[in-house]
Amino acid sequence: MSQNFLSSLVGSFAQPAAENPTVAIMEAAFRHHGLDWRYLNCEVAPDDLGDAVRGARAMGWSGFNCSIPHKVAVVKHIDELGRSAEIIGAVNTAVRDGDRFIGENTDGQGFVESISAKTDLPGKKVVLFGAGGAARALAVELALAGVTEMTIVNRSPGRGEELVALLNARTPTSAIYVCWDGPFQLPAATDIVANATSIGLYPDVDAELAVDWSTLAETMIVADGVHNPPETHLIRMGRDRGCVVLDGLGMLVNVCAICIRLWTGVDVEKQVMHDAVVGLT
Ligand code: NDP
Numbered sequence: 001m002s003q004n005f006l007s008s009l010v011g012s013f014a015q016p017a018a019e020n021p022t023v024a025i026m027e028a029a030f031r032h033h034g035l036d037w038r039y040l041n042c043e044v045a046p047d048d049l050g051d052a053v054r055g056a057r058a059m060g061w062s063g064f065n066c067s068i069p070h071k072v073a074v075v076k077h078i079d080e081l082g083r084s085a086e087i088i089g090a091v092n093t094a095v096r097d098g099d100r101f102i103g104e105n106t107d108g109q110g111f112v113e114s115i116s117a118k119t120d121l122p123g124k125k126v127v128l129f130g131a132g133g134a135a136r137a138l139a140v141e142l143a144l145a146g147v148t149e150m151t152i153v154n155r156s157p158g159r160g161e162e163l164v165a166l167l168n169a170r171t172p173t174s175a176i177y178v179c180w181d182g183p184f185q186l187p188a189a190t191d192i193v194a195n196a197t198s199i200g201l202y203p204d205v206d207a208e209l210a211v212d213w214s215t216l217a218e219t220m221i222v223a224d225g226v227h228n229p230p231e232t233h234l235i236r237m238g239r240d241r242g243c244v245v246l247d248g249l250g251m252l253v254n255v256c257a258i259c260i261r262l263w264t265g266v267d268v269e270k271q272v273m274h275d276a277v278v279g280l281t
Contacts, residue, residue, distance in 0.1 A: 007038045008036065008037045008038070008062045009037070009038055009059065009061045010026070010037065010062050010065075010263055011038075011039055011040035011041060011064050011065070012040070013049060013052050013067070013070055013074075014041075014044065015043055015045055015046070016068075017041050017042060017044075017067075020067060021277045022039075022041070022067075025273045026259070026273075027276075028273055029273050032269055035266065037264065044070070046069060046073065049073055053077040057099075057101065062263050062264075063101070063262070064093075064094050065259060066091060066092055066093075067092065071090040071091060071133055072089060072133070074091050074094070075090070075091055075103060078091065078094050078102070080100060080102050081102070082102060082103060083144075084108065084141055084144060085104050087144075087166070087170045088108070090133055090136065090137065092104075092105050092255075093105070093106050093259050093262060105141075106259055106262070107133075108138045108139070109255070110252065110255030110258055111223065111251050112141045114223065115192065116145070118221055118244050119191070119192075119244075121142065121145040121147055122145070122146030122147075122148075123148050124146075125151075125187075125191050125192070126147050126151070127151045127153060127187070128142075128151070128194050129194070129195045129196060130154060131156075131160040132198075134196045135163065136163055139167055139175070139196075140166070140167070140170075142173070143167055143173035144171060147173055147192075149173065149174050150173050150175040151178055151187070151190075152167075152175060152176070152177050153184050154177070154179075155179075160177040160179070164176060185212045185215045186212070186220070187215075188215070188217065190217075191220065192220065192221045193216070193223070194223040195225055195226065195232075197209070200224065200234065201226050202228045202229060205232075209234055211237075213237055213241075216237060216238070216243070217243075218241050218243055219243075221244045221246065222234060222235065222237070222241075223247075224247055226248045227247070227248030227249045230248055231247070249274065249277065249278070253273045257270055
């Protein structure tokens with residue numbers, strides 16, 4: 001019997017790529033499950049993105065991730081969009097289907113999977129800080145998962161109002177925009193407080209959200225998208241108040257697990273992925 005020396009290939013296109021730990025998480029899962037798959041972390045400049053996708057297609061890649069700054073630009077290079085990726089207008093994962101690449105967005109799906117393990121989302125009220133790429137993905141997935149009310153708190157009105165208009169037009173949720181120009185007071189009825197800004201991200205690890213912390217109640221679930229470091233000021237405040245807290249590392253692992261599920265059909269062991277990245281970032 002002849003041996004198969006042809007591994008299945010996936011990878012990431014980003015710039016910068018060197019600080020992205022996704023390759024370590026993905027390859028740990030492949031090894032653990034004995035999957036003959038390889039994940040290649042590739043530095044790709046914006047002008048080269050089309051060539052990178054054509055290369056992936058020519059080399060028979062089974063899919064790829066896109067990170068900063070390619071998530072919106074890649075849309076024009078792939079063949080079809082999944083439902084939420086189409087609403088979000090951004091893709092972080094392409095999945096091969098025959099000769100076609102289908103664009104998905106697992107950023108928000110990983111977040112929703114983390115929160116759904118702690119609470120039922122239908123009927124919940126969310127305060128979401130941020131209106132950038134991650135916030136768009138999180139907000140759309142939360143809305144599609146049944147969150148009924150969303151308050152988008154963002155520093156610049158343009159992006160905040162655009163996201164609220166998108167949510168109200170394309171999802172069943174009811175969204176409002178609040179300009180973030182001072183300590184935000186969390187409404188008492190808030191169920192979930194989520195940070196999708198880059199506040200607290202390395203190297204500015206001591207940065208704090210402008211929030212009136214006396215309004216944070218222990219009944220609220222606190223979630224932070226920042227995964228480097230996972231122990232942010234928001235997470236510490238939530239834990240001190242007795243809230244259920246979800247850090248960005250858990251979300252990143254979920255994002256990676258969903259990608260592998262889409263590519264290989266295998267549900268991977270998340271602890272292995274988590275252990276692979278702890279201490280690396
Ligand atoms: P963007 O640059 O698209 O958006 C950044 C957001 O942060 C904007 O809403 C911006 O507000 C806000 N912001 C940044 N600095 C400040 C500040 N000093 N004060 C107030 N608001 C601020 O970035 P992304 O959306 O792509 O990424 C955001 C975060 O999400 C990053 O930390 C990233 O690592 C994380 N992320 C985590 C994932 C995970 O799985 N854990 C997945 C994807 C992303 P404004 O519009 O006013 O500029």
